[in-house]
Amino acid sequence: MSTVSLERNLVISTEKLQETANEIRKLALRAITKANSGHPGGSLSLTDILTVLYFNLLKHDPKNPNWEERDRVIISKGHASPGIYAALSLAGYFEPEEFVNTFRQVRSKFQGHIDRLKVPGVEVSTGSLGHGLSIANGVALGLRLESKKNKVYALLSDGELQEGQIWEAVMASAHYKLGNLTAIVDRNRIQLDGWTEETMALNPLADKFKAFGWEVKEIDGHNFSEIIDSIQSGSQRDLTDKPLLILANTIKGKGVSFMEDKVAWHGVAPKPEELEAALAELTTN
Amino acid sequence: MSEKKATRVAYGEALVELGSKNSDIVVLDADLSGSTNTKKFAQKFPERFFNMGIAEQNMVSTAAGLALTGKIPFASSFAMFATGRAWEQVRNSVAHNDLNVKIAATHAGITLGEDGASHQIIEDIAIMNVIPKMSVLVPADAVEAKAMTKALVEYQGPAYIRLGRPNVPIIFDENDFEYELGKARLVKEGQDITIIAYGVMLSKAIEAAEKLETEGVKAEVINVSTIKPLDESTILQSAKKTGSIVVAEEHNRVGGVNCLIASCISNNLNSFCPMEVVAIEDRFGQSGKVDDLLEEYGLTSENIVEKAKKCIKRKVS
Numbered sequence: 001m002s003t004v005s006l007e008r009n010l011v012i013s014t015e016k017l018q019e020t021a022n023e024i025r026k027l028a029l030r031a032i033t034k035a036n037s038g039h040p041g042g043s044l045s046l047t048d049i050l051t052v053l054y055f056n057l058l059k060h061d062p063k064n065p066n067w068e069e070r071d072r073v074i075i076s077k078g079h080a081s082p083g084i085y086a087a088l089s090l091a092g093y094f095e096p097e098e099f100v101n102t103f104r105q106v107r108s109k110f111q112g113h114i115d116r117l118k119v120p121g122v123e124v125s126t127g128s129l130g131h132g133l134s135i136a137n138g139v140a141l142g143l144r145l146e147s148k149k150n151k152v153y154a155l156l157s158d159g160e161l162q163e164g165q166i167w168e169a170v171m172a173s174a175h176y177k178l179g180n181l182t183a184i185v186d187r188n189r190i191q192l193d194g195w196t197e198e199t200m201a202l203n204p205l206a207d208k209f210k211a212f213g214w215e216v217k218e219i220d221g222h223n224f225s226e227i228i229d230s231i232q233s234g235s236q237r238d239l240t241d242k243p244l245l246i247l248a249n250t251i252k253g254k255g256v257s258f259m260e261d262k263v264a265w266h267g268v269a270p271k272p273e274e275l276e277a278a279l280a281e282l283t284t285n
Numbered sequence: 286m287s288e289k290k291a292t293r294v295a296y297g298e299a300l301v302e303l304g305s306k307n308s309d310i311v312v313l314d315a316d317l318s319g320s321t322n323t324k325k326f327a328q329k330f331p332e333r334f335f336n337m338g339i340a341e342q343n344m345v346s347t348a349a350g351l352a353l354t355g356k357i358p359f360a361s362s363f364a365m366f367a368t369g370r371a372w373e374q375v376r377n378s379v380a381h382n383d384l385n386v387k388i389a390a391t392h393a394g395i396t397l398g399e400d401g402a403s404h405q406i407i408e409d410i411a412i413m414n415v416i417p418k419m420s421v422l423v424p425a426d427a428v429e430a431k432a433m434t435k436a437l438v439e440y441q442g443p444a445y446i447r448l449g450r451p452n453v454p455i456i457f458d459e460n461d462f463e464y465e466l467g468k469a470r471l472v473k474e475g476q477d478i479t480i481i482a483y484g485v486m487l488s489k490a491i492e493a494a495e496k497l498e499t500e501g502v503k504a505e506v507i508n509v510s511t512i513k514p515l516d517e518s519t520i521l522q523s524a525k526k527t528g529s530i531v532v533a534e535e536h537n538r539v540g541g542v543n544c545l546i547a548s549c550i551s552n553n554l555n556s557f558c559p560m561e562v563v564a565i566e567d568r569f570g571q572s573g574k575v576d577d578l579l580e581e582y583g584l585t586s587e588n589i590v591e592k593a594k595k596c597i598k599r600k601v602s
Contacts, residue, residue, distance in 0.1 A: 072353075074350070116382060117382070117383060123353065124349070124350075124353060124382060125377075125381055125382050126377075127377070128373060128377045131346045131349075131374065131377060131378045134342070134343045134345075134346030134347045134349075134350065134374075134378070135346050135347070135349050135350040135353070135378060136350060137343075137347050137350060138346065138347040138348060138349060138350020138351040138352070138353065138354075138358075139350040139351070139353050139354055140350070141335065141347070141350070141351060142311075142350065142351045142353065142354025142355070142356050143354055145311070145332070145333070145354075145356070146354070164342070165340075165342045165343055165346065165374070168337075168338075168340035168342060168343035169343050169346070169347075171338070171340070172337060172338075172340070172343055172347065175338075176335070
């Protein structure tokens, strides 16, 4: 089996993770600029979490994407596709340049929102917000029926927590005691129209999930050791423990100073000169 | 056709039978398991049954997740909610992902009866048909409902099966019946007119053909129980022979199967082939007893007879 063992992965240093995260951000921004379309803000806020999963903790095999024993990452925020494709390509699922050159083009595998039928490593096609947690619940139930120990990770945006379906799913994860499920919310506090708390207030999020029967850990979503520790604590639960929510406080547009915390960078492509400035920042970081 | 049974009851029994042979079958319901008849499966296989509460959107997407792990999920509720409330989940979580989820929904159409318009979906065929990759099935009786449930376990891909609440006449002989997904069935041969029906309207179509026979009109009756993919060749073959068609359906005329058949005929036949439709004329349902409702909305064998005669006249004029 060509799969990298968990133990070997753990020796990756914080410096190496940071370097990988920067490479992911650069690829994502290059692809968005080339397509002149895409979502930079939410890709960059999710990048450090993706980095820890795909380059450190996840049980997966890029050469065998359908490996039965893999952990499952259900990404509900399908619009973060540039960051996701970048992470998957660097992990070895496909060639990075193939993604950068064809992202959002007609007949490309690399659709605007992730598509499982087109891109290896994508577990489920999403894009329409609010579906992912329900799907992750189904995957967790299905794996548990087979007594499989594989972990299920649901990556959610914060804005999509405004969808009613999410709370139906939040109820169900707790009702069915899905101890094999960890949901990570990319809490970047910004949605398309503005700050989440001004558009449709979500707080207090931790209290809401606790009240629905979840275990909650709140972390800095850009601090690698906090991301690793919280995900690892999730991995040590029994199959019928409470589901775990990692509320990851993040910064939209993280890593590029002029994009950070800016509503405008939710779904707008950088101009070529802005890309140059961003790449320069990500190289010196 | 003296014995009667509801298609939802046959579905529930089939699930139990199939569930004992295939451990991949899982069933989800949204607090209606007593009505949809999935309760029988729930009692026999509690670990493979998931009551999702009154939350159909979550139910459908959860079924998609179960399918991702290789399970064969049947997600049941009333058709109003499984196809209407959860349409976008059926479209994006299930069909766009090409997942092996069966939306098996009951209480479709006005024959739901007394609960009235809020629960009587007359749009479900239209809204399921328009989703790419989706198969759409409607059994005419309990025998076909059982055979379809079995076929759906074997079929890989998203599918909708429309089931009904009331007891309906048993048309087919269980010992001599096979259902093949995508094949329409010639129920009665004739050469003067083709009556195409599905669901509760098939028994009405057969009754109408018998009445026409006494008046010397030989009607051909076709059961289009697979609505998608539609068996165009069987329809065209009959249309070429009879030169006129009546479509009878318990659905809104707008977006109904009649539209698909009209399109099939006009795209393929060079000769004039008039068509008449017995369907719900773009109005909501209402409370009432099943037979009274069928009468009120014109879904009767008498109406089919009348339309058939009118259609034959149009053919010769």
